[in-house]
Amino acid sequence: MAGVHANFQELMSEAMTETPSRRARLQPVLVKVPEITLIFWVLKLLTTGMGEAMSDFLGQESVPLAAVVGFFGLVLALRLQLRQPRYRAAYYWFAVMMVAVFGTMAADAIHDGTGLGYSVTTPAFGIIVAAIFVLWYRTEGTLSIHSIDTRRREYFYWAAVLGTFALGTAAGDLTAYQLNLGLWPSVLLFGAIISIPAIAWWRHLMNPIVAFWFAYIVTRPLGASFADGFSKPVGGGLNMGDGTVSAIALVIFVALVAYVARRERGGQTTSVQRHHHHVPHLDLDVIEPQPVAAD
Numbered sequence: 001m002a003g004v005h006a007n008f009q010e011l012m013s014e015a016m017t018e019t020p021s022r023r024a025r026l027q028p029v030l031v032k033v034p035e036i037t038l039i040f041w042v043l044k045l046l047t048t049g050m051g052e053a054m055s056d057f058l059g060q061e062s063v064p065l066a067a068v069v070g071f072f073g074l075v076l077a078l079r080l081q082l083r084q085p086r087y088r089a090a091y092y093w094f095a096v097m098m099v100a101v102f103g104t105m106a107a108d109a110i111h112d113g114t115g116l117g118y119s120v121t122t123p124a125f126g127i128i129v130a131a132i133f134v135l136w137y138r139t140e141g142t143l144s145i146h147s148i149d150t151r152r153r154e155y156f157y158w159a160a161v162l163g164t165f166a167l168g169t170a171a172g173d174l175t176a177y178q179l180n181l182g183l184w185p186s187v188l189l190f191g192a193i194i195s196i197p198a199i200a201w202w203r204h205l206m207n208p209i210v211a212f213w214f215a216y217i218v219t220r221p222l223g224a225s226f227a228d229g230f231s232k233p234v235g236g237g238l239n240m241g242d243g244t245v246s247a248i249a250l251v252i253f254v255a256l257v258a259y260v261a262r263r264e265r266g267g268q269t270t271s272v273q274r275h276h277h278h279v280p281h282l283d284l285d286v287i288e289p290q291p292v293a294a295d
Contacts, residue, residue, distance in 0.1 A: 032087045032154060033145045034260075036212065041219070043093060043256055048168065048223025050249035051100025053231050055108065057242035058101075066105060074102040078158060082151075089261040096161070097253065103165025104224070111170070118174035125167035129217070132160050144209050164213075168220020176225055182236045183229040190222035 034040055058066035077098035081091045111121050136156040137143055148157050176186045197214040200206035206214075227249070233239035 031146070031149060032081070032084060032092070033148050033157070034087055034089065034092060036145075039256065039260060041215075043253070043260070044096070044216070044219050045223040045226070046249060046253050046256070047093070047097050047100045048165070048220045049227030050097065050246060050253055051104050051165065052169065052172075052224035052227045053242045053246040053249060055101050055104035056231070057246050059105070059108070060242065070098075070102045070105045074098045081158075082154065087264075089257055089264050093253070093257045093260075095158070099158070099162050100165055100220075103162055103220075104169045107166045107169035107173075111173070118170050118178045122167065122170040122174050125163065125170050129160065129163040129167050132156065132163050133213070136160065142209075143213065145212065160213075164217045165220050168217060169224060172221030172224040172228075175221070176228065176235050183225055183232060184236050186225040187222065187229060190218055190225060194218040194222055 055066065055070065058069055077091075077095040081095040084091050107121065107125065110116065111118060116124075133143060136153075136159075140147070140153055140156065145157065148154055172186060172190070175181045175189060176183050181189065194215055197206060197211040197218075201208060201211035227245055228235070228237060230238050230240045231242045231245040
């Protein structure tokens with residue numbers, strides 16, 4: 001008994017000395033990522049193209065303005081997303097949009113500021129993304145987005161998302177400009193590449209988590225090449241302008257997110273109604289915890 005008591009005291013002492021920041025990182029949270037459905041991939045592709053066009057448009061208007069909007073917009077969006085108790089479409093996709101804008105700016109700034117070619121920055125960003133995944137897996141034991149149920153895993157997730165956007169931007173520019181493939185051929189190339197994880201997952205030939213992140217990374221150069229194909233005057237582009245493409249993409253984006261948010265609210269209503277007829281502690285969709293009568 002004395003040994004047990006000593007061990008208990010030691011554990012209590014460790015718990016008392018645990019820092020608030022560590023507790024916050026390990027504190028369980030509700031799932032804060034959307035279901036992986038067709039509309040998820042549509043929105044993901046849309047944000048990649050919109051991020052490319054918006055970043056280029058802001059940079060052409062004013063580089064300092066672009067930097068301010070990109071950086072502070074990213075900070076605001078992630079702060080709002082991290083403060084949410086569960087997945088909410090408007091906050092989540094706003095964060096993805098700002099990550100797309102900032103990721104494009106980061107990749108372009110490194111390329112323009114250092115003079116390094118995309119053949120250098122693309123593998124460099126690839127190494128960074130790989131390092132994030134390795135650290136995430138070694139720390140948490142999984143890369144599944146369905147396991148984003150602690151603050152620390154949420155941090156890893158958004159770090160990976162930011163890294164994949166920067167990687168995809170560099171890869172898209174590498175094929176379209178440095179390798180002189182052109183914009184629409186780049187769309188076809190990355191469209192063919194993204195079919196690999198899709199078919200492999202469908203045929204049960206690839207781990208679902210690997211297939212997801214494979215496709216997630218490729219959506220960035222695919223969406224960016226598609227947007228550039230409409231906006232740019234070079235590389236076979238239609239020269240509609242970055243501002244025009246940004247505005248059109250933003251209107252479609254807002255409409256789709258509003259649709260998803262409306263469906264989300266409907267799902268919450270159904271969940272709350274279901275809560276009154278089922279055991280409360282088994283209903284994981286209920287936002288507010290409900291008291292359970294004592295036996």
